[in-house]
Amino acid sequence: MEETYWDTVFANFREAIAHEEETLPSVSLIAEKEGSPFQILIATLISLRTKDEVTLAASKRLFALAKDPQSMVEISEESIQKAIYPAGFYKTKAKNIKLISEILLKEYQGEVPNDQAKLMELPGVGIKTANLTLNLGFQIEAICVDSHVHQIANRMGWVQTNTPEQTEQALQPVMPRRFWIPLNELLVRYGQLICTPVSPHCSKCPESGTCPKVGVTRSR
Numbered sequence: 378m379e380e381t382y383w384d385t386v387f388a389n390f391r392e393a394i395a396h397e398e399e400t401l402p403s404v405s406l407i408a409e410k411e412g413s414p415f416q417i418l419i420a421t422l423i424s425l426r427t428k429d430e431v432t433l434a435a436s437k438r439l440f441a442l443a444k445d446p447q448s449m450v451e452i453s454e455e456s457i458q459k460a461i462y463p464a465g466f467y468k469t470k471a472k473n474i475k476l477i478s479e480i481l482l483k484e485y486q487g488e489v490p491n492d493q494a495k496l497m498e499l500p501g502v503g504i505k506t507a508n509l510t511l512n513l514g515f516q517i518e519a520i521c522v523d524s525h526v527h528q529i530a531n532r533m534g535w536v537q538t539n540t541p542e543q544t545e546q547a548l549q550p551v552m553p554r555r556f557w558i559p560l561n562e563l564l565v566r567y568g569q570l571i572c573t574p575v576s577p578h579c580s581k582c583p584e585s586g587t588c589p590k591v592g593v594t595r596s597r
Contacts, residue, residue: 378535380553386533387556389583390567402565403433404509414489414514415445415481418496419474421506426465435461439474446487449478473501491515504542512558520545520552521561525568532572534589 401409407420419439424432439460443449449457457471464470477499481487489510490496496507508519522530522541530536536547552560564572571578579585579596590596 378551383553383556386584387559387563390563390571393581393583394566394570397566397570400566402562403429403436404513405562406433407436408513411440411444413444414491414510416440417514418477418489418499418502418506418510419449421509422470422473422477422501423461423464425470425501425506431464435464435467446478446481449474450482470501473499476500477502489514491517493519504545508545509561512561516558518554518557520548520557522548523561523565524574525572526561526564528574529564529568529572532577532588532591532593533584534591537591 404417404420404424408417411417416436420432420436423435423439427435439457442456442460443452454471454475457474458467461467461470461474480499481489491511491514493504493507493511496502496510497504505521505523508521511517511519512521522545524541527538527541527544530544530548531538535551536544538544538547548560568574571581576595576597577593579588579590579593582588
């Protein structure tokens with residue numbers, strides 16, 4: 378695909394949702410207001426299998442108690458659980474948040490590493506969490522694929538994959554690097570507002586005429 382294709386698609390997607398209420402994904406809001414790589418990492422961990430509004434509220438409650446690895450190890454795992462509830466798998470996440478904080482203090486002088494492989498060695502951190510932390514915490518180009526990105530990339534025919542991990546790998550050779558950081562934020566909002574998981578609003582999509590609509594059985 379030509380680089381101009383990506384410019385056009387990204388511009389069209391942005392324009393299509395420009396009139397909607399400007400609500401960034403929860404982790405982007407936290408990055409915008411807090412900016413700490415640690416808080417971005419922890420908020421992304423909380424966000425897994427959790428609705429955006431729950432993630433934002435849970436992260437705010439937790440960071441009111443502890444904003445860095447040192448203060449996080451000083452509070453109890455039960456306090457973390459209580460702060461992030463009702464995030465999905467909150468007990469497991471609380472345990473991992475505690476362990477991550479201990480590891481960062483012991484091995485990285487309390488700093489979050491800006492390396493994908495090192496991030497993925499931390500408890501509960503997969504490729505999506507690692508890449509979003511690199512994107513928002515360090516402005517390092519990495520493709521972050523959640524369910525919306527995976528779905529839209531396949532619907533649009535950019536890739537033919539079965540999992541978000543496969544999508545991340547498949548997008549690398551076809552998408553110019555300058556789109557890697559804005560990809561997740563834009564497609565999450567686009568997936569929430571236009572290209573929804575069920576019955577997407579194809580009538581509102583400026584790419585509807587050329588989109589192959591892979592897997593779409595009913596649209597609006």
